[in-house]
Amino acid sequence: MSNTTTTEPEAPAIESPLARLSPEQLDEIGRELDAIRDRVMSDLGDRDRRYIESMIAMHRRLAILGRVLLLASRKRPAWIAGTAVLSAAKILENMEIGHNVMHGQWDWMNDPRIHSTTWDWDNVSPADAWKHSHNYEHHTFTNIRGKDRDLGYEIMRIDPEQPWHPVYLLQPLYNLLLAAFFEWGVALHDINFEAVRKGKKPMPKVREELRAIGAKVRGQALKDYVAWPLLSGLAAAALEAGLSRREAKSGRRRRGGLADVAARAPRRGTEGFRATAKANATANVVRNAWAYAIIFCGHFPDQTYTFGEEEVEGETRGGWYVRQLLGSANIEGSPLFHVASGNLGYQVEHHLFPDMPSSRYAEVAPQVREVFERYGLPYNTGPFGRQLGMVQRTILRLAFPGGKARPKP
């Protein structure tokens, strides 16, 4: 991808609103946003703790409920209900809990467990590698071309200023694969193969990270594809054996007689095993597709800007805030939608204040919007369907050469 010669101009095709602001205005914006942040951070207390504890308790209850329903996964209704509940649990754990705890949003509680240094999530991507590539690289260099590796995740052409390469013709296909297997994409992305290829990342470090992924994959696979399916299988076989014994005792005969029970119980067990393994795989894919959709809506809708490195040279705190604003887009939705999306529908607020508890984004959003509108800056937001639709259109269009930056507010 980088072996094509870059003929594209480095200067942005569309003037960034960043260039319209004077240094004094940027400083003033910085001060106003700092004040919003300080007000919330000094107000954190019991109410916030109750919120995250209730989310964590809810995840654990849903997870157990889903797993228990799936012990009867041979029955269609149980399979559907169990898969739905487990998917919901995994989504909650990934988005509102895992992502946000690992951002350090709850570190102020000084809780040894609900803490960015100790949290691990139900995901094949190891916590440490993710925290580096996400918290540090992506949140620091947000939407800077060539520095923010989350801009298209190095495999997609998401910005017309990225040079085209024939491999991008396959982009619509691996876009779908990425949606289904997002957690795997994230895990591999964290390795940063580009840096490995260029020799910028020492091999022992790479080996260590691969080992960490291996350990996570092993644990996740054992849980979702061996241990719980095995329990379902055992439950199904035991139920079958129990039913047959009772029938034999009560004198009623079933087709085939006792000899058949010996054959039937293992068969039921195998069915239970398979049904639960399938349910768990489905729940993982549902969670992955949801995470993919929310995250792609964060920075890739038409309204967002990308930046050249020269645009952010000597960036001040105010400038950093404005870049976060211009590079992010919100999604409008109900309170339930915001919980399910880990409050990343407030992508702008999240990027301005990545370590503020997510439950506070809704309350600061109007204040943030008011500040930016006063300076004539766009505040990007839209309904979920529209934002996701724009992203998909971009992915399809930019699979082919050319393409212009979409008009921006």
Added chain:
Amino acid sequence: MAETGAPPRITTRRRRALRAMRTLFTPLLPDDYLELINPLWSTRELRGRIERISPEADNAASLLIRPGFEWPGHLPGQYLRIGVVVDGVHHWRAYSLTTEPGRPDGCIGITPKLVPSGVVSPYLVRRARPGDIVRLGGVEGTFVLPSPPPRRVLFISAGSGITPILSMLRSLDRSDALTDVVHVHSARNAERVIFGEHLRELGARREGLRLHLRLTGEQGRLAPADLDRICPDWRTRDAFASGPAEMLDALHAHWKADGDPARLEIERFQPIVGAAGATAAGGRVRFLASDVEAECGGGTPILVAGEEAGARLPFGCRMGICHTCVGRLRAGAVRDLRTGEVHDTPNKAVRTCVNAPEGEVEIEL
């Protein structure tokens, strides 16, 4: 990482069962689910439930705590690190255990005194309710009653310094070893004697305990020379003293000049920081990871200066025990406010809660 409770003592069978189930719950533990049913069941850290809270004199309260698992035991006189959640934040403090080891009900007790400007003691004394869950950290301290206990004992305490002494008295009482004990306790006035009732009852029941109460509001502070009158045979007793620093310093000097200092054990509580009269030069501290700078006075711990400047720093016991607050020293020198020692080894892990800067300092936090 934030400070956490001590690992509880659990049976091998339980540990094996929990380990066998880990596969089902990774990356969480079975404990994470069990604690939804009962927070005391977590085997990650020892927790306890407050069973009873009884107000004591002088704005103190005695808390009786039932540990979630078998109490690993302590020596009379030791202190316990205890973690509580106040306004959403975990805080850790150390309090002397006031109960004797081996209570038949398996409970342990502490008696915090209210420090109105504090965080943890107002919670424990005023807001905590029976049923609340607390976290139980390690038991520490070398101010302990030896085993077997000395035959002739002199206890000297003042104010809330009585707490470790009470554990010793109760322990002697439980083992019928309260045979020849003199206890000299100072309090401002009669209403402010913590455990006053309890001490009187014990004195009435045990002939071997002679109680001497000094009300400093009327009689003035205890001078070491008064001991010749109150307890003429003080030189021949094993003495244990706990209270304010001035009293301890005076007693120590007295034993050194006129007795055998090896027979005097002392417990220093507050002020832990600056106990040895240590003050640093002070200076500017740069917290590299937080990107915060703070001006830090010579008697102020680096942690406090950083927090006041708005840095979010890890903290635990705030007394140099738990090592939660450590950061690597990248440049400069620090002085340990407890011992007066100076450290300037680059990359040394220093405890920010008990060290102050000797000039400009950079720390990786």
